[in-house]
Amino acid sequence: MARDDVKTGYKLIGTRPNRPDGLDKVTGRARYGADFSLPGMLHAAVVRSPHAHARIVKIDASKALALDGVKAVVTRADLPTGLTGEDLNLQDNTLAGEKALYDGHAVAAVAATSALLAQDAARLIEVTYEVLPHVTDVDAAMAPGAPVIRPGVADYSVPEGMHGNVARYMEFGHGDMEAGFAAADVVREHTYKTEATHQGYIEPHAAVGQLGADGRGEMWVCTQGHWYIRRMSAAVLGIEAANLRVTPSEIGGGFGGKTTIFMEPLTLALSKKAGGRPVKLVMSRSEVLRATGPTASASMDVKLGMKKDGTITAGQVFFRMQGGAFVGMSPIGEALPCAFACYDIPALKHEAVEVIANRPKAAAYRAPGSPMAAFAVESLVDEMCRELKLDPIEVRLKNGAKNGSKSSYGPVYNVIGLQETLEAAKAHPNYAIPLGPNQGRGVASGFWFNHGGETSVSLAVGEDGTATVMIGTPDIGGSRASIGLMVAETLGIPYEDVRVNVVETGALGVNEPTHGSRATFASGKAAVLAAGQAIKEMCKRAAAEWEIDAEAVEWKDGAAHPAGPNAGKFPPMTIGEIGSKMGGSGGPISGHHEVTAEGVGASFGTHVVDVEVDPETGRTTILRYLVVQDAGTAIHPAYVEGQYQGGAAQGIGWALNEEYVYGTDGRLQNPIFLDYRIPVASDLPMIDTVIVEVPNPGHPYGVRGVGETGITPPLPAVASAIAGATGARIRSLPCSPPKVLAAIKANRA
């Protein structure tokens, strides 16, 4: 779709050059968190609670400290007191205080001269617990008689009379609900549940920390946001953030789970106690699953009114979400606005409570809250489409949000591409393929806000005419390549002449993490503006040499040119010529840009999935899968497709297999990948993608974030396809074979 206000006709944007980190990653040269080592480094291990809820009566580390080679033990008593709010939350999760709040909660940490010795020493630390009643299920945590985990946890938003485990409450909406439902031909309501799932990044958390007696330290860490790591670690330990320098490693996935701290401050606390020796801590997979942020589990009531022609007249949701034993961790604030974000419905009511339970402190996970909300709302839309024999894409086209629609959460949408994704899905060959026996098709749409955020970027022109860009957003999904392309396009030089480096906290102003699908949007926008600043300076240098006004010089194709015949006749002066002479023409040439980036473009997508269900075993096979999503402008289409496919794969895992399984003792039953089953390559077909491009007017090249929306539609789309294949509707994820088989049998009965 061509737009007058957005540039087109690019030379490099939209091409697919090799990724700059590709060779390093396939040859093992890339340095991840656990690869970092320092001379004299100690290794750490963590003692974790085996109980879901227990008072810590006593910690005796004397036997551990007696071992030769054990250098330090830290407990909560070693951390400062007096923290409040989220800082206290972070500290409470780093090391338990009076109580252990979930299975796997860190209670103590030990540093020793080898990893094996540290693990042995951890086993020798004796913790005396008084086991307390626990609750892990979101609905059970609100039931009368459920143990109140942390009395007084409710914040300002919770009305009187709610259960003591309710921590937050939210309600909003618009329109006349009574009239809306009265106008419908069919009104249906159901309850939907999703289990907690983990981000499932391949690389476990890892850090090396060093902190001296003077309070100055360094950390090398696998993270999505090293400025956040710095601020949070400093708060937990009571040190000055400015005295801590944090360098990010390459990152083996994050998906939101590495935007916060879990064990990182322990490396610094242990280091300080061990006389400033560096300390390395690498989590095991079991520790990652037990004690780092999964997403919330949810229980959701949805009510919809629909006319026979498919017009949706009213919608209502009540979500209950738990994000662990800590306030503010469930994504109710995101889930509610996402619930009906794809629709333009005259009457809507949204209501949600956050409930605390004896589970680990949840972290953001790819479009936090949106997948659960979509599972509830899009499943019911599909149920009503099937009941009224309506095409699910036509119903979404009829009710879907458009440019100028008032969003379900209030503001008016500017330029969005939902309708375009629906049209592209409808026109795709997959949507016309006939289905066989035991096969079904599911359709769902999804939404994510996208985010701008604090951003600082610097760019330096090299003496050889190259450009080096320094960014502060770790590259998780290809942002170095995308930012390199945008800078090369702006400067008019080859992509290969641009180097993009993710630099440490001492090298730039504050950067928020790579979260909210913001890196290519925000760091990219800042890099383009930084390049523009460098161009201005290069034009000035050329003008000085030509002895004409700087305004009489223009930049194109990587060189300064006289702007017109009146400017004089001079051969173009390339970036290489200017760079080679810059020492004598005024000094190094650079550009920089610092901003809290705005102008984000909302992201919409539509997915179509075909499944086949084995009626004897209940096993679901994904036959084909289509992702259609608006990218604004696809800077590097291969990475955009990768984000679409990755989001779909994670969503399919959430829909079919992944779940946190807790025993009656409140302990996590499946803390290894053998039992917590994420999709592997052999589980999935090649995921088809269609990139819709409705450029975002808030970005110089039209970029929208593409990282998160893709995980949202698979949950309802897969469940709806299974309903189509079997006639049995699963309203509680995952659609695991035993559950599908039981639903088929119940449906037959």
Add this chain to the structure above:
Amino acid sequence: MAKVHLWASLRRFADGQEVVEVDAATVGQMMDALERAHPGLGPAIKAGLSVAVDGEVIANNRAAPVGPESEVFLLQRLKGG
């Protein structure tokens, strides 16, 4: 005066009003004026809010401009993955 829309569960802290009119040139001034007029909104504002000004979501920028005719919606502080 900018029109600031409060989500339903905030209205009890603002005498039940759905829309509060505020004289402010920036998001920060708008937040301060809201809290002055309705101190009960203080905890919500301190907990962190995002806003949408004339359709543009402002996650966390007190300097972002607000016009005299702006339509502003308060949103929970947004997080992303």
